[in-house]
Amino acid sequence: MTFKSVVSECRQKVMDIFFLLDSSNSIWIEYYKEMLQFVRDVVKRLDIGDTSLSATTTRLVLWPPLRLNRSHSQSEVLDSINLTNLPYRTGNRTNTHLRYVRENVEFRSCVTKVMVVVSDGGSSQQDSTAREAQLAHDEDFNVFVVGVGHYREESGMRAIASKPNDRFIFNTPELSKVASILPGRACSLSTIFLGCISSATPSLDLDVD
Template sequence: MHSLTLWLAVAALMIAVSVSQDADFGFGIDDNRERQLELERQREREREREQRERNRAQEIYPGCRDKVADIFFILDSSSSIYIEDYFKQRNFVRSIINRLAIDSRFTRVGALTFSDNYRVSFGINEFRDKPSLANAINDQNIPYLSGATNTASAIRYVRENVPFRNDITRAIVVLTDGYSAAPGATASEADQARREGNYLFVIGVGQYTDEREWRAIASDPDDNFMFNITDYRGLDRLQSTIAQRICSLPPLIINRLQSCFVQGNGADVLFVAGPSGASTALPIIKTLVDNIQAQPGQVQMSLQVSSCSDAENIPLSDPSAYCGPNSPNALDDFITLLRRMRANAAELRDRLRTPNQVAVLFIDDQSMFNRYEISQEARNAVRDGVEVYIVDLGVTQNRNFLERMASRRDAVFSVNDRFGGNLEGRLLRRMCDDLNESPFNVPEVPPSK
C-alpha cells in the first residue's frame, strides 16, 4: 500500500512538470498556429469573395457594354506591401473585370506585378472571355514578389511591349504605395506613355505625404485619374468608379507621324538638353530621328545632351547608342551645352557648307536658371542662321522667355499640350519645312516607339 501511494505521488509530480513545461513553451507554438490559422482564414475569405464575384460576373455596367478598350493593370508587389493587402489588390482587379464586357472584340485586360523587376501575369490578348480571365487571377499568375519598387521599369515594359490596339480607349492602372526607386524615370516613362495615347490612372495607398510622383504619373486632370486611399480596404470603394470612368473615356487619337524626307544639299539637326531634362528629351529625339529619311551622309546629327558623349556630327541613328549615365557631360549645365551647340553649328557651316540647320532646345525650370544668358545665346544662334525650336518640358515660371529663344513665336511646343495633337508629329512637320528648301507633301507612316 505504501509503495502504491509513493508510485502515485511520483506519477502526479511528472504530470505536473509536463504541464508546466507545456505552459512555458506553448506560447510560441500557439502563436505560430494562430498565424497559420489567420493566413488560412484570409485565403478562405478570398475564396469566398471569388465565388461571390463569379456569381456577379454578368453585372456589366451599362456604360461598359460593347465598350472597345484595352486595360492593363500594374500591381505593386514590393516589400512595403503586406501580403494581406496584396490579396486585396487581386480582388480589386477581379471586381473590375466582372464589371466589363470581356471579349476579344470589346474589352481586353492584361496585368503584371512588379518589385525590383516586373513579372507579366497575363497578356492583354491571352484570355478572351470573362470566366477564364477571372480564374487567371490566382497565386500562380499573380504571386507576391517582395523587393524594391521599380515603377519605371514596369511602365516602360507596358508601353513598349503590350500590343495595344490603335484608336481605341487605352488605360493603364497603377496600384502602388508611392515609394518609387527612381521618381524621375517613373515620371518620364509615364509621360511617354500618355503621349502614345494611353490614359494613366494611379491609385496611391497610404499616408504618402508627397503626392508629386503620383501626379506625375496620372493623366490630367488629377481629380479624374489620381486616387489616394488610406489603406487597401479603400479599394472596395473604387471598384465602380474606376470601371465606369474607363468606360466613359473616348479614345485618344494620336496623329500618325509623317516621315520627313530631306532633299537638296543636306542639313544638320542639333539637339540640346540639360541634366534634368535629358531623360524626357531622349525618347522624343529618338522618335524624331527615326522619322527623318535622307540619303547616307545627307543629314548630320549632333547631341548636346548631358547624358550623351562623342555625339557630334554623327549619322542619324538611335541616340541611346551615345547616351548613358556615365557620360562625361553628365554635369554640364544648359548654357554650356547651348554654347557648344552653337560652336558645333558654326563648324559644320564652315566645313560642310550645309544650307539648312535646325536646333531643338529642351527647356525645363532648371534650364531657365540662366535664362538671360540662354536667351541671348539662342538669339545669337538664330542670327547665325540656325532655325531654333523650343520644347517646353514643363516650365512653370518666366515662360515669356521661351518665345524669345525661338526663331518664331510659333516654334515653341509643350509636352503638356496633350490634347493638341502628337507633339513629335507637329514638331517634325515644322522641322521638315526648315530642313528642306521648300515644304512638300509626304506619305504617312506610324510613329515609332
C-alpha cells in the same frame, strides 16, 4: 457574355486596359491580396466577351509571363487573378514597367488605351518614373493611379497619373468603392480617333511591378 454587374458605360466599349500592380517592400502582402481582389472587382464591371464572340480580344498578361488570349471567358480571366499566377514579390520598378508597357505590350490601334497603376506612389527612381509616365501620356495612354498601402506618396501618384489628377487618382483605402467608380470613368474616355473605325470589345492586360 455580359455580366449583370457590367456598368452601362462599359457595354460594347472599345478599350485596352493594362493593370500594373506594385509589390514592392512597402506594400505588405495583405495589401497585395486586396489589390488582386480590386482587379477582380474591376474586371467584373467590364464588358469582356467570351469564346462565343468572334470580335472579342480579351487577353491577360501576367508577370512572370503567362498569357490568356482571345479564347478565354471572363470567368476564366477572373479565376487566373490569384497569388499563384501573380506572386507577391519585393522590389519597385515602376519606371521600368511603364516603359515595358509602352514598348512591348501590343495595344490595338484606334482604341482607348488605359493603364491602371495600383501603387503607394513610392519609387526609388522618382525622376525616371515621372519621365516614363510623361512618355506614356504623350503616347495617348490614359493613366489611372489607385493608392494602396500603409505609406502613400501623393506626389508620386501625381507624377504618374494623367491630368486632371482629380479624375485619374484614387487615394482611398476603400478599394471596393474605387472598383465601382473606376470602370465607368475609364469607359467614358473618348474613343474618337481621326481616320479610325473600331468595333471590338475591351482587352485586358495585367503586370506586376
